[in-house]
Amino acid sequence: MKHIIAKLWVLGLAVLFGIGLSQSNTVSAKSTAAKVVSTQSLTKAPYRAVSGYLYSSTTLQKKVHNADNYPLTTFYTYKSATLQRANGNKAVYYYVKNGNGKVKGWIWSGHLVRLININQQRKQLNQIIGLIDTLSTDNKNNVISILKLMDKQSTLPDLLTQLTNLKNSITNNPDIIKLNQIFEMIKSDGQTLNYLFSEGINKLYPKVVAIHNLNNQVFALAQGLLDRIN
Template sequence: MKHSIMINWVVGLAILFGIGLSQPTTVSAKSTAVKVTNTQSLTKAPYRAVSGYLYSSAKLTKKVHNADNYPLTTFYAYKSASIQRANGNKAVYYYVKNGNGKVKGWIWSGHLVRLINISQQRKQVNQIIGLIDTLSTDNKNNVISILNLMNRQSTLPDLLTQLNNLAQSINNNPDIVKLNQIIKMIKSDGQTLNYLFSEGINKLYPKIVAIHHLNNRVFALAQGLLDRIN
C-alpha cells in the first residue's frame, strides 16, 4: 500500500512539473548550414583537383563526386562562391566542370591546382606589350607611370583601378580600345603572369606547369612589362 502511494506521489510530481517520464532526452544536432555571402563569374581556366569533394551546390549539402577519382582530369572553373559556415569559418569554392561537362560541382579552391600553358602566356605578354607600344606617346607614358607605381604590396585591383581611371580620363578612342583590351587580359591572367614573371618566364621550359597558390600581387608583373616595353 505504501509502495503504491509512493509511486502515485512521484507520478503526480512529474505531471505537476511537466516532466515526461516516457520521453527520451534529445540533443539537437549542431547546425551545418552554409551561408553563401558572394558569387561571381570567373574567366574559364583549367585546373586539376588534388583532393576533396565536389558538391551539388555552393551550400555544400550534397557530395556528388570524390576528386580522388579524377586525378588526371582537367576541370574548368566558371564561378566562385564565398561561403561562411555555422562556426564562422570562411572559404571560397569554385564551380568546375570537366571537358564534357559530365563531372561537375562546387569544390574548395584550396583543392585545385591551376594549369598554366607557358607558350600561351608568353603570347599573352607579347600581346599586352604590343598594345602598350602602339598607344599614343602620352598614354603610353601614362601606362609606364602606372606600372612604375606598383610596389611589392600592390595588388591586382590596385593596378586595374589605375588603368581603368586612365581609360576613363582620355578622349582618344583608339587608345581607349587598346587600354580596355589590356585591362581585360590583365584582369583574367594577371595573377598567372605575375607568378611567371616572378619565377622567370623565360626560364620555364615545360609546356604546362601546375601552380597551387597564386597571390594577388603585381610587382613582378609590372616590372616584367616595364622590362619589355620599347
C-alpha cells in the same frame, strides 16, 4: 484492457518522440548549411583537383564527387563563392566542370592547382606589350607611370583600378579600345603572368605547369612589362 491501453500509450509517445526527434534532426541539418557571402563570375581556366570533394551546391551538404577519383581530369572554373561554413569560418569555393560537363560541383579553392600553358601565356604577354607600345605617346607614358607605381604590396585590383581611371580620363577612342583590351587580359591572366615573371618566364621550359597558390601581387608583372616595353 489496461495492458492494451498502456501499449497504445507507449506507442503514441514513441511516435510523438520520433516525430520530434526527426524535426530536431532536420532543423539541425539545415543549421549546418554554409551561407553565401558573395559570388563572382570567373574567366574559364583549367585546374586539377588534388584532394577534397565536389558538392552539389553552395550549402556544402551533399557530396557528389570525390576528387581523388579524378587525379588526371582537367576541371574548368566558371564562378566563385565566398562561403561562411558551419564552423563560422569563411572560405572561397569554385564551381568547376570537367571537359564534357558531366563531373561538376563546388570545391574548395585550396584543393585546386592551376594549369598554365607557358606558350599561351607568352603569347598573351606579347599581345599586352604590343598594345601598350601602340598607344599614343602620352597614354603609353601614363601606362608606364602606372606600372612604376606598383610595389611589392600592390595587388591586381590596384593595377586594374589605375588602368580604369586612366581609361576614364581620356578621349582618344583608339587608345580607349586598346586600354580595354589590356585591362581584360590583365584581369584574366594577371595572376599567372605575375607568377611566371616571379619564377623567371624564360627559364620555364615545360609546356604546361601546375601552380597551387596564385596570389594577387603584381610587382613582378609590372617590372616584367616595364623591361619589355620599347
